Amino acid sequence: MTGRFVAFDVETPNSRSDRMSALGIAVVENGVVTEEFSTLVDPETYFDPFNIRLTGITPEMAARAPTFGRLWPTLEGYFSDSVLLAHNAPFDMRVLAMCLRAYGICWRDTADYACTVRMGRRCYPELPNHRLDTLCAFRGISLDHHKAGSDSRACAELFIDYLEHGLDPARFVRTYDLSRMRTMR
Numbered sequence: 001m002t003g004r005f006v007a008f009d010v011e012t013p014n015s016r017s018d019r020m021s022a023l024g025i026a027v028v029e030n031g032v033v034t035e036e037f038s039t040l041v042d043p044e045t046y047f048d049p050f051n052i053r054l055t056g057i058t059p060e061m062a063a064r065a066p067t068f069g070r071l072w073p074t075l076e077g078y079f080s081d082s083v084l085l086a087h088n089a090p091f092d093m094r095v096l097a098m099c100l101r102a103y104g105i106c107w108r109d110t111a112d113y114a115c116t117v118r119m120g121r122r123c124y125p126e127l128p129n130h131r132l133d134t135l136c137a138f139r140g141i142s143l144d145h146h147k148a149g150s151d152s153r154a155c156a157e158l159f160i161d162y163l164e165h166g167l168d169p170a171r172f173v174r175t176y177d178l179s180r181m182r183t184m185r
Contacts, residue, residue, distance in 0.1 A: 004029050005114070005169070006078050007085040007159060009151035010095045011055045012043075013062065017091070018098040019043035020068055021057045024148030025078050026156035028085070031163050033156050037078065038149030040065035055146045069103040076107065083173055087132045087155045089115035090176075090183060097178045109179060114172040116155050119162045122172075132158075 004027065011022035024038040040057060042065045052058055086092035093113055100107055120130040127134060132154060136143040141157045144150035163169065175184045 004082045005085050005156075005159060006082040007116075007152045007156035008078075008092060008096075009086060009148045009155060010092050011051075011057060011146060011148050012095060013051055013057070013059075014046055014048040015050070016045075017095055018102060019045050020095060020099055021047070021051070021055065021062050022148040023071070023075070024150070024152030025075075026152045027078065027082075028156050028159055031160055033153065033160070035078075036149065036153060037074070038152065039071065041071060042067045067103075068099045069105070072103065072105055079107075079111070083169070084111055084113040085116060085155055085159055086113065087116045087151065087158070089113050089117070089174075093176045093183075094181050097176070097181045100178060107178065110175045110177055110184065112173050113176050114159075114169055114174065116158050116162070119167055119169070119172050120158065123162050123165050123167050 007026040009024045010020045013019055013021040020041040021043050022040050026033050027035040040062050042062050044067055047059045117130050120135050127138060133143060133145050135158055136154050139161055141154050143154045177184050
């Protein structure tokens, strides 16, 4: 399967996971990362202490960043006409869908995506788990975990690694219903 894949990662400000505090994107075309984008996001909501410790993103840092609504025109340019990739993709897809809803943005009904966790399980079944940090350590991929730009780049590099090992991404592409916030059966 050829084409454009967009690896993305979101960080969230609290356990509700209905807003973003950071977003990273890495575009993969023909097996190569061709573009990257990352930014803090003002979630316009509260931060849990746990999320601050995990991501290092404070309310003060995010307050100076653009909101999801202001970022959307840029993000739509990346996401449209692409298969989205994420590590534990149902989580990231749900956060994306919840942000679209919260900001009243009508993008599309569905989006195609693939999960690099599922792909990793198929490619490296011998590993004790298939967390992003575990797979990156195993494959020697640089990672500054829970930093959206680094996580999205690592996800893209894992995807390229899977391609190089003969994995057919078409077998892993699913469709996410953005209004119902779930993978379609």
